[in-house]
Amino acid sequence: MVIEGPLARLPRRAVMVRGETVASYLWRLAGLNGMTFEELARHIGAPRTVRAADPAVEEVRLGPLARQRLAEVSGHALPHLARALVSLEDNRISERARRQVEVEAWPEGRLPVQACVGCTAGVGERPVWRVPGGQWTVCTRHGRWTAVERGQFQLGLEALPEVVEAHVRRVRLERRTGLYARALLADAQQVAVYWWQCRQMAWRGVWRARQEALGVDRSALWAVPLVVYPEAVVVAEAMAVRERQRAVGRSFAGGPAGWSTGRWVEWVGGRLGLREEMADGGHRGLEAWLMAHRNTVPVVTRLAQSEERAVPRSVPLPPLEPHRTVPEYGPLEEVSCLPWRLGSPMTSMPWRPAGESGQVVGHGPASSFLT
Structure with a gap:
């Protein structure tokens, strides 16, 4: 190609939109x-x-x-x-x-x-398309959920301000934790999906209220990530606390040096305000995650490092097993190491071995955790 000097500027400039394709x-x-x-x-x-x-x-x-x-x-x-x-x-x-x-x-x-129609008002008649980071996102400025499920659509969140607040917290978590936050959010969403499909935890309270606010029932699977989003973000934040301690070989809150601790599970239930539901069966989803993220540092080494502080919240977390590679794009469920999937029978999902896709290492069927 031969370039013969600079080109003249076109008469009208298009307003720039961050993240546009x-x-x-x-x-x-x-x-x-x-x-x-x-x-x-x-x-x-x-x-x-x-x-x-x-x-x-x-x-x-x-x-x-x-x-x-x-x-x-x-x-x-x-x-x-x-x-x-x-x-x-x-x-x-x-x-x-x-x-x-x-x-x-x-x-x-x-x-x-x-892109959110509120953010792009006045930039022209054509819709603005943004580089994908996932299959849905939330505009915190205008309180809108935008997604690619069921085709492209947008949904106002005036009746669900807690979803907007959850997204603010998610952005804060991603800023502090780095790319590894995407793996934690994926796992947290899958734990929430487990609770939703087993009708545990928040199903009879806030989740049903959110479905009613959206005008949908349990058959609307596209709405489930939105319905469980606030609780999923809380779980992801708790997972980040656990992973910062695991990164230096520590156990949660100075507890026993095993791979699982009831103290962390109980703490998560307290943060959600669902201690009783956690004790009645909600703990199983978190225990499956703890199994996949168990502390592999030898006990002797852990005891020697007992005084070492966890990775500070301001420092991004390095990738940890079983998430050595975290894709930046695509559905969150494909990033998760947990084997169950929304819409599939919870007791029939295979417990897949670890591999390049970052799946869970286990020694038995998923039903051992999910029944």
């Missing part, structure tokens, strides 16, 4: 300036045969030359573009490549999520 931004920039997607793409270096990308399922990858041209025509400096369009530099197109613009499909299970 490149495909979505190109559509909006083209529309604001009376151009088709194909015309704008060719203007920044795409071949004449380029086709329009579907921002709901596809992304546009730009090479270095195309990125520079986009900065010129958009009126935004390239570093500014890269901060907003977080996938802008996520490609392998070299400066010497003849094809500087490529359209590719998002991987299965990693589809873009439509």
